[in-house]
Amino acid sequence: MQAKGLAIVPFVPSGRDFDLALLFFSALGFSTVWQTGDMAGLRFGSAYFMLQNVDIPIWQENQMLTLEVDDLDVYWCEIDALDLPSSYSGVRTRAPHEYPWGRELHIIDPAGVCWHVRQSAQAGK
Structure with a gap:
């Protein structure tokens, strides 16, 4: 195979309130690159995903993503200084914790999606 993969761009469900989800991800550092209808492209540094205006609890409660x-x-x-759980219903955060695969923190977004946030192995290189 000569072609090389460059990125995987996941679709992430917004839950019941698309506009609230956009505000939440803005608080996490994501900027809206584009928005049309029921979709938006969100970027934070080189991290990118597409937020989809959809509310499917079984999907949302079982989706996990890793942000480096x-x-x-x-x-x-x-x-932590933003106290997101006080501002967004259903949001939970967990401080960094050491796991066998590395140190990470967790965020449950307003839709119920679990975000694993870890430091990039490339940091400082």
Whole structure:
């Protein structure tokens, strides 16, 4: 195979409130690159996904994504200071924790999707 894959761009469900989801992801550092109808492209550094205006609880409660950041501790301080669970119903956050595969924090977004956030192995290289 001569062609090389460059990225996987997941579709992420917004849950019941698409506009609220856009605000939530903005608070996490994502900017809306484009928006049309029931879709939006969101970017944070080189991380990118498509937010879809759909509410399918069985999907949302079973989807997990991993976001890599350049400094996990700085990112945690920034999002912890926002107290997102107080502003967004259903949102939960968990401080960085050590796992056998590495250190990461967790965020449950307003739709119920679980985000694993870890420091990139490329950070500092």
